[in-house]
Amino acid sequence: MSLIELNQIKVSYGMVKALNGIDLMMNSGEIVCLLGGNASGKSTTMKTILGLVHPTSGAIRWDGHEITTWPTPRRIASGIASVPEARRIFGPMTVEENLLIGAYTCRDRHLIRQRLAEQYDRFPRLAERRTQTAGTMSGGEQQMLAFARALMSGPRLICMDEPTMGLSPKLVDEVLASIADLNRDLGITILMVEQQAELALSIAHRGYVLATGDMVLSGEAAELLDNPRVQEAYLGRTIANGETE
Ligand SMILES: Nc1ncnc2c1ncn2[C@@H]1O[C@H](COP(=O)(O)OP(=O)(O)OP(=O)(O)O)[C@@H](O)[C@H]1O
Numbered sequence: 001m002s003l004i005e006l007n008q009i010k011v012s013y014g015m016v017k018a019l020n021g022i023d024l025m026m027n028s029g030e031i032v033c034l035l036g037g038n039a040s041g042k043s044t045t046m047k048t049i050l051g052l053v054h055p056t057s058g059a060i061r062w063d064g065h066e067i068t069t070w071p072t073p074r075r076i077a078s079g080i081a082s083v084p085e086a087r088r089i090f091g092p093m094t095v096e097e098n099l100l101i102g103a104y105t106c107r108d109r110h111l112i113r114q115r116l117a118e119q120y121d122r123f124p125r126l127a128e129r130r131t132q133t134a135g136t137m138s139g140g141e142q143q144m145l146a147f148a149r150a151l152m153s154g155p156r157l158i159c160m161d162e163p164t165m166g167l168s169p170k171l172v173d174e175v176l177a178s179i180a181d182l183n184r185d186l187g188i189t190i191l192m193v194e195q196q197a198e199l200a201l202s203i204a205h206r207g208y209v210l211a212t213g214d215m216v217l218s219g220e221a222a223e224l225l226d227n228p229r230v231q232e233a234y235l236g237r238t239i240a241n242g243e244t245e
């Protein structure tokens with residue numbers, strides 16, 4: 001049985017159609033990469049899984065339950081976590097306060113303390129900075145905090161929206177290695193939106209490609225790496241942003 005399944009999901013923002021009936025499924029333990037150009041619906045797909053955006057039609061199944069109408073906190077409590085776009089850490093708050101927010105759906109104080117200790121163990125740099133204001137940390141440290149905060153809810157699935165955005169090439173490699181570690185060491189299933197297709201597919205098992213709200217391609221990571229249409233989706237982004245030529 002798949003861990004999560006999106007069936008024919010449609011999402012609109014007023015007149016704007018963001019998703020035109022997409023299908024996506026993930027097995028437990030997979031790293032799946034969601035690729036696509038600007039405005040193709042990648043973040044909307046993530047937000048739909050988290051319940052931050054509600055589909056006009058279609059269904060989401062999670063761990064055998066239909067969760068399409070579940071509110072976000074219930075989804076988080078049941079094992080879905082997120083590392084949102086632009087990290088969204090709480091800058092004026094300390095590292096520890098940020099981590100505790102990640103456990104907001106958990107009522108068990110002992111468990112919260114245990115999870116906090118686990119994060120400090122996994123990310124010693126956060127332990128050294130537990131009282132530091134999060135906004136004063138480097139980009140790489142803030143990304144580490146965003147991962148640790150997601151882990152505080154004890155997730156089985158983490159949705160990561162462009163986790164390497166704005167990081168230097170060296171840090172990008174570190175973040176991708178850290179994602180692979182979470183998957184391998186903790187068995188966490190990961191759905192990752194990434195603009196750097198080649199890099200993302202190097203750690204992913206499978207991938208999907210979105211184009212203006214339609215899922216146009218999916219397959220094993222190695223297959224997608226060889227596919228010219230993946231390059232197309234990737235170029236779509238760079239040209240739109242004026243980042244090349
Ligand atoms: N809150 C919103 N209100 C209105 N339209 C929205 C909203 N959020 C997203 N959209 C629109 O939905 C479409 C898909 O947006 P989405 O953010 O999912 O794309 P994306 O693939 O994540 O793009 P990017 O690569 O730029 O992050 C876009 O046309 C966008 O303008």
Ligand SMILES: [Mg+2]
Nearest residue numbers: 042043044085
């Ligand atoms: Mg996005």
